Amino acid sequence: MSGQAKSRPNGMENIVIIGIGLIGGSFAKDIRRLRPKTQVLGIDANLEHLNEAEQLGIIDGTTTYQDLSKADMVIVSIPVDALVQELPKILDAVDDDCVVIDAGSTKALACKVVENHSKRRNFLACHPIAGTEFSGPSAALEGLYDGKTNIICEVEKTAFKLQERALELFQQLGMRIRYMNPEAHDKHIAYVSHLSHISSFMLGKTVIEKEKNERDIFDMAGSGFESTVRLAKSSPAMWTPIFEQNKENVVETLEEYILNLTEFKQLLLNDEFEKVYQEMDNTNRIKEILKGIPVGNEK
């Protein structure tokens, strides 16, 4: 692979994954599978996760920020509150020829905190639209990124040869690339991802509250309910800082969602069932829209 040859003539590149959970672990698994000569090392604030990743053979070993200067590529896959704290330190620690890629679900603040960093050109802001509702290294999946979208922000701020190194990996993983500015990313992802998570969490809450004394009732639930509340299994540690960083956009989507629900409720109360039908019929268009979404899991 020319991607490996670029940094180390013998293909012995070093990739460090910071945050070796579902996202980082899945990167590690595929890199080890696709690039057998590459050394994949892990860093994680959670030592249990780090040990687990090593025991599962997801990483070749562990490393520290002190040794980051040996890395050709660093993939940072940690909650976005930790990301904005760690990113400047990581850039401080890496070599001039190293590309640092993040995987955060919000992009504006991450780009902001490094905008004046002397190694801004070493950073590529990414959001791979992939994942599941599970977390930790044991949730890592081989092939997770195959066919998935990777949104890259402010690509023009990254050194060209480092962009190229990152893109070679994404291509090898089978990802399709979309370029977007961080503000547009955060605005739109609030609709197609963050709102889904809140609607699911609050659906779960509503049903649990109502049915707390009626355990058998969940016997009545089928996979329609399961599908709609699946995201309510997601990690609060991951999602709280996402909602915090993207608060303004998320609140806007929530207001529109609540308004639509309230109007629907009013149609029911007014016995306007033709309009109820029409609302659902109009929304059936989602069938066509969803055809464009790659099958698989997502965060």
Next chain:
Amino acid sequence: MSGQAKSRPNGMENIVIIGIGLIGGSFAKDIRRLRPKTQVLGIDANLEHLNEAEQLGIIDGTTTYQDLSKADMVIVSIPVDALVQELPKILDAVDDDCVVIDAGSTKALACKVVENHSKRRNFLACHPIAGTEFSGPSAALEGLYDGKTNIICEVEKTAFKLQERALELFQQLGMRIRYMNPEAHDKHIAYVSHLSHISSFMLGKTVIEKEKNERDIFDMAGSGFESTVRLAKSSPAMWTPIFEQNKENVVETLEEYILNLTEFKQLLLNDEFEKVYQEMDNTNRIKEILKGIPVGNEK
């Protein structure tokens, strides 16, 4: 099979399916597979569906209300508005030894409209918790009912030997049975099914409205969004009368859902992110609850 032997000593029983869509078609497919001697005939107000079902080999042929007296079993799988109109006529038309089973997603009104019917004992009120977001005979699935829950209401009002005939079929299909009164069914199903559908339809609406001028944005959606809006593909013709018949319960669930969403929004606006975390953490319990739900599709 003793189930076949009961009505016709040679096993040549006659089963009529009224409404040969996803639900009726899936019953027909499994009955034909599991009981090769049984004749399965279809009735459908939609002649295209009826022809399609015959061409697909889902039914052996078609029949009419005039000939319902020859049936040993009638399965009525039509939208619940049609159900409450047709059920008394169907009971009028069948023989004293025929069991009429419905598959409606609401149960109180169906039970009410036949409570004083002279053939009330021929009717078994059922809600098989199975289906997909698709409809019509081409959406029918073999094995759809395997492992799924079938809720039976007012079982005590059905003649014992006719209950037995129906239960033999459900057992053969692999269904597990739960008994419930119609009011409890309608109340709880509003939480675990009807609310999910509205949350999904309104999520679809909110995103489509916002993103109507930005077609590319759906490139950003992953399977989390897909999972949450899957039910927004469902048939308005099926769901409008469900919401109409179960209006009171559905409005109550919607009010609680809207309240929870509004409180969550307020936590965001107040920067109470510890509480945001707590809300999600509490709802993570849904993981344990969902473990009890049979895998598959549902209506």
